[in-house]
Amino acid sequence: MSALISIIPIVLLFVLMLGFKMAGHKSALITLIVTVLLALFVAPGMDMIPDRLAQAGTGSLVWWSVVEGVLKAVFPILIIILMAIYSYNILVESKQIEVIKSQFTSFTDDKGVLVLMLVWGFGGLLEGMAGFGTAVAIPAAILIGLGFKPLFSALVALIGNTVATGFGAVGVPVTTLCNEVAPGGAASADAICETSAFAVIQLSPLFILLPFIILMITDRRAWVKNILLALWVGVISVAVQYVCARYLGAETPAIIGSVAAIVAIVVYEKLFGKKKERQGGTRYGMGETFRAWSVYLFILIFILVSGALCPPVNQFLKSHLVSAVELPVIESTFRFGWISNAGLMLFLGATIGGMIQGLSLGGLMRVLARTVVNLRKTVITIISLISLASVMNYCGMISAIAAGLVALTGPLYPIFAPLVGAIGTFVTGSDTSSNILFAKLQANVAGQLGMTGDGTFFGVNGSESNWLVAANTTGATGGKMISPQSIAIATASCDMQGRDGEIMLKAIPYAIIYIILGGLMVYFGI
Numbered sequence: 001m002s003a004l005i006s007i008i009p010i011v012l013l014f015v016l017m018l019g020f021k022m023a024g025h026k027s028a029l030i031t032l033i034v035t036v037l038l039a040l041f042v043a044p045g046m047d048m049i050p051d052r053l054a055q056a057g058t059g060s061l062v063w064w065s066v067v068e069g070v071l072k073a074v075f076p077i078l079i080i081i082l083m084a085i086y087s088y089n090i091l092v093e094s095k096q097i098e099v100i101k102s103q104f105t106s107f108t109d110d111k112g113v114l115v116l117m118l119v120w121g122f123g124g125l126l127e128g129m130a131g132f133g134t135a136v137a138i139p140a141a142i143l144i145g146l147g148f149k150p151l152f153s154a155l156v157a158l159i160g161n162t163v164a165t166g167f168g169a170v171g172v173p174v175t176t177l178c179n180e181v182a183p184g185g186a187a188s189a190d191a192i193c194e195t196s197a198f199a200v201i202q203l204s205p206l207f208i209l210l211p212f213i214i215l216m217i218t219d220r221r222a223w224v225k226n227i228l229l230a231l232w233v234g235v236i237s238v239a240v241q242y243v244c245a246r247y248l249g250a251e252t253p254a255i256i257g258s259v260a261a262i263v264a265i266v267v268y269e270k271l272f273g274k275k276k277e278r279q280g281g282t283r284y285g286m287g288e289t290f291r292a293w294s295v296y297l298f299i300l301i302f303i304l305v306s307g308a309l310c311p312p313v314n315q316f317l318k319s320h321l322v323s324a325v326e327l328p329v330i331e332s333t334f335r336f337g338w339i340s341n342a343g344l345m346l347f348l349g350a351t352i353g354g355m356i357q358g359l360s361l362g363g364l365m366r367v368l369a370r371t372v373v374n375l376r377k378t379v380i381t382i383i384s385l386i387s388l389a390s391v392m393n394y395c396g397m398i399s400a401i402a403a404g405l406v407a408l409t410g411p412l413y414p415i416f417a418p419l420v421g422a423i424g425t426f427v428t429g430s431d432t433s434s435n436i437l438f439a440k441l442q443a444n445v446a447g448q449l450g451m452t453g454d455g456t457f458f459g460v461n462g463s464e465s466n467w468l469v470a471a472n473t474t475g476a477t478g479g480k481m482i483s484p485q486s487i488a489i490a491t492a493s494c495d496m497q498g499r500d501g502e503i504m505l506k507a508i509p510y511a512i513i514y515i516i517l518g519g520l521m522v523y524f525g526i
Contacts, residue, residue, distance in 0.1 A: 086368050122258075201460060298348070417471035451465055451467070
C-alpha cells in the first residue's frame with residue numbers, strides 16, 4: 001500500500017503532461033503540491049526512513065526537503081542550463097552560428113551523418129565534460145540553427161544523451177555509485193574500474209541500437225547505410241569506452257569514447273560519403289574558424305583545466321570559495337563551489353568567446369538578461385521537480401516504491417534492477433541522484449539473492465554484487481531520456497516551452513526499449 005500511494009506523484013506527472021497535455025511548469029508545480037500534501041497527511045513512506053528523521057516531525061522534514069530541492073535546482077542545475085543556452089544565444093547574436101552551420105553542412109550532405117555527429121559525438125563529449133543538461137541544450141540548439149524541426153531536434157538530443165550520462169561530468173555518477181556502497185564511503189580504484197566496466201557491458205547493445213535509431217529517425221529510407229554506420233560507430237564507441245572504464249576508471253569513458261566516435265564518423269564520411277559539387281561555396285580560414293568556434297573552444301578549455309583531468313587546479317577550485325548551508329532536520333549539508341562549478345566555466349568560456357566574436361561586455365549582458373527572461377518557465381519546472389524528488393526521498397516514498405518492486409519480483413529482480421535506476425532518474429533528473437538513492441538498495445538486494453561472491457559476466461570476471469549495483473546506472477541512463485527535467489531543458493533549447501508532454505510521448509517508446517534491453521542484459525549476464 002505504501003508503494004502504491006508513493007507512486008501517485010509519478011503517475012500524476014505522466015497524466016498531467018500526457019493525458020491533459022498540460023505545460024511542464026504547471027504539471028511540475030501541481031505535482032509538487034500534491035506530493036507535499038501526501039507527505040504531510042498520508043506519509044506513505046515514513047516507516048521506511050531512519051527514526052532520527054521521523055522524530056523531527058513530518059512538517060519539518062517536508063519543509064527542509066523543499067529547501068534542499070530549491071538549492072539543488074538553482075546551484076548548479078539551473079545555472080548550467082542558463083549558461084548553456086546563453087552560449088548558444090551569443091552565437092546567434094554575433095551571427096557566427098551561420099559559419100558553424102555552413103561548416104557542418106559542408107562537412108557532409110548526409111543529414112544522418114550530421115545529426116549523429118552532433119548528438120552522439122559532440123553531445124557525448126559535452127556530457128563527459130560538463131553534464132547537467134549541456135549535452136541536450138547545445139546540440140539541440142545547433143540543430144535548430146541548422147534548420148531541423150524543433151520536435152525532431154529535441155527528440156534526437158534526448159535519445160543521444162543517454163549512455164554517456166553514466167560517465168557524465170567526468171565520471172561523477174559511477175564514482176558516486178561506488179562510494180555509496182563502499183565501506184566508509186570511499187570505493188577503491190579497482191571497484192570503480194570493475195563497476196564502470198560492468199556498466200559498459202550492460203549498455204553495450206545500446207551503443208549500436210541508439211545510433212541506428214537516431215539515423216532512422218533522420219532518414220528512414222537509408223536503412224542499409226544506417227545499419228552499417230551504426231555498427232561502425234557503435235562498436236568503436238563501446239570498445240573504447242570499455243577499455244577506458246576497465247583500466248582508467250569512470251572519469252574518461254564518455255570523453256575519450258565520444259572523441260573516438262567523432263573520429264569514426266569523420267572516417268566513414270571520408271571513405272563512403274557522397275558529396276555534391278558545390279559552386280561558389282564559402283571557404284573559411286583558420287582565423288574565421290577560430291572566431292566562430294571560440295565560444296565552445298574556450299568552454300572546452302575551461303572545463304578540461306578545471307576538471308579532474310587537471311588535479312591540482314581541480315583541488316584548488318574545489319577547496320576555495322565553497323558555500324555550505326546546514327539543513328538540520330534532514331541532517332544534510334548543501335555545498336556549492338562558486339569557482340569550481342561547470343556553470344562558471346560555461347559563462348567564462350561563452351563570454352570570452354563572445355568578445356572575440358565582436359560583442360561588447362554590455363551586449364553580452366543583455367543577451368544573458370534575455371536568456372534569463374526566456375527561461376522563466378523552465379526555472380519553475382526545474383525547481384518544482386527537484387523539490388518533489390527531495391520530498392519523496394527524505395519522506396521515504398522512493399524507498400517504498402523500490403521495496404514494493406523488490407517484494408513483487410523476487411528472484412526475477414535483476415530484470416527490473418535497471419527500472420529502479422530509471423525511476424530514480426525520472427524523478428530526480430540526475431543519474432548521480434538516482435545512484436545516491438538506490439545504490440544501497442541494489443547492494444542489499446544482491447545480498448538477499450545470494451549474490452555475494454565472484455562470477456563471470458559475458459566472459460568478464462568480477463563481483464556479483466557490483467554487477468547488480470552497476471545495473472542501477474544502466475537503468476538511470478535510460479530514465480534520463482524521459483526525465484521531465486531533461487525534457488524541460490530540451491523544450492527551452494528548442495523554444496518549445498509548454499510542449500513537454502508532446503516530446504515525452506515521442507520519447508517513451510524508445511525509453512521502454514532501452515530499459516527492457518538493459519534488464520535483459522543484467523539478467524542473462526548473471
